[in-house]
Amino acid sequence: MDFGFGPDDEAFRTEARRWLAAHLAGGHEGVHGRGRPGSEHEAVAERRAWERELGRGGWIGLGWDSDAYGNRRATLTQQVVWAEEYARARAPGRCGHIGENLLAPTLLAYGSEEQRAEFLPPIARGEALWCQGYSEPDAGSDLAGVRTRAVRDGDTYAVTGQKIWTSLAREADWCFVLARTEEGARGHRGLSFLLVPMDQPGRVEVRPIRQLTGTSEFNEVFFDGARARAAHVVGGEGQGWRVAMGLLGFERGVSTLAQQIGFAQELASVVREAVATGAVRDAVVRERLERSWAELRVMRWNALRTLGGGAGGGSAIAAGAPSVAKLLWGRWHQRLGELAVLVRGAAGAVGPADWSARAPYELDEAQRLHLFTRADTLYGGSDEVQRNIIAERVLGLPREARGPR
Incomplete structure (x- = not known):
């Protein structure tokens, strides 16, 4: 493994830490810790303002392979530093991360210069928010089964279909949509990657999906003849599968290390609760807490090794690294999440003691963590799919048998 922080990185860390401390206290105090996974519905207007603040500070687009769009570039180690300091500062969950970390690298890799010039500067300024139109009711992990159609009509496409589990759809200005543009095509063929504006009353409808936690981070999106310009097809018509798979390759990277900082904060909270309740005196609970700490360290070392290019085994291993990390x-x-409730005993299963402070049955932080994490092995690629990827692309095992569509 060749991944370490040098003097320039530590100077960058100092700059990032000071900027975050000053600006989170400079009129953005209310967004501390808001909008993280499980609570992405919180403080949306304030977090949009925070995105613009990040843009003015030059903190968006650090990982792009070009600095021609108003963004500021940083080395890989500096990107890790920024992600870690952002998490340590308990800065708010990013509502612009889909545009910055998924769409932007995809446009840099597959888009035209006109598309980059149109869409990347607003992302770098923190002004344009994006959502992802991939999954459908009958095409989640099996993404090649999408049925949303886009029919060419002059210099536009008419997009019709349904997407589901769409984060930030209510707030987004744009959606990148995987749709079928070739009549009769199936599987990976005949798909295109379109950029669709969300502000189309009567043609785009967003319906929140209520979850176990009582909140609605995800949405259904219905397209009824929604318009997308032909100039906004990325990579060319019929090349959607290639572009979509390229985008998924950008999904897990530096952000994994920042995620682990958040995990460490959650684990520390669970440990404090175990000490306060006396649950830590139980040998089984104590062993589970110790194991959680050790496994989190392993995840960090694995992420650092992957980022440092030290996984070994060539392109096949590299292709499987994101799946290993997700598993x-x-x-x-x-x-x-299970431990967060367990260490509280019976109190972990009931509502707040002070009913005057909160509405009855409102979840506290530990309960929300427990319920929200039930989806961790499903969203972003289910465990079953990740194991198939590792088996087929890394180990070279036969592909799983699939029936006719």
Whole structure:
């Protein structure tokens, strides 16, 4: 492994830490710790203002392979530093991360210069928010089964279909949509990657999905003849599968280390609760807490090794690294959610003691963590799919048999 922080990185860390401390206290105090996974519905207007603050500070687009769009570039180690300091400062969950970390690298890799010039500067300024139109009711993990259609009509496409589990759809200005543009095509063929504006009353409808936690981070999106310009097809018509898979490759990277900082904060909270309730005196609970700490360290070392290019084994291993990381953190986080309630005993299963302070049955932080983490092994690619990827692309095992569509 060749991944370490040098003097320039530590100077960058000092700059990032000071900027965050000053600006989070400079009129953005109310967003501290808000809008994280499980509570992405919180303080949306304030977090949008925070995105613009990040843009003015030059903190958006650090990982892009070009600095021609109003963004500020940083080295890989500096990107890690920024992600870690952002998490340590308990800065708010990013509502612009889909545009910055998914769409922007995709446009840099597959888009035209006109598309980059149109869409990247607003992302760098923190002004344009994006959502992802991939999953459908019958095409989640099996993404090649999408049925949303886009029919060419002059210099536009008419997009019709349904997407589901769409984060930030109510707030987003744009959605990148995987749709079928070739009549009769199936599987990976005949798909295109379109950029669709969300502000189309009567043609785009967003319906929140209420979850176990009582909140609605995810949404259904219905397209009824929604318009997308032909100039906004990324990579060319019929090349959607290639572009979509390229985008998924950008999904897990530096952000994994920042995620682990958040995990460490959650684990520390669970440990404090175990000490306060006396649950830590139980040998089984204590062993589970110790194991959680050790496994979190392993995840960090694995992420550093992957970022440092030290995984070994060539391109096949590199292709499987994101799936390994997803398998590691998904189940780990579920176990932490279980521990968060377990260490509180019977009190972990009931509502707040002070009913005057909160509405009856409103979840506290530990209960929300427990319920939200039940989805960790499903969203972002289910465990079953990640194991298939590792088996087929890394180990070279035969592909799983699939029936006719």
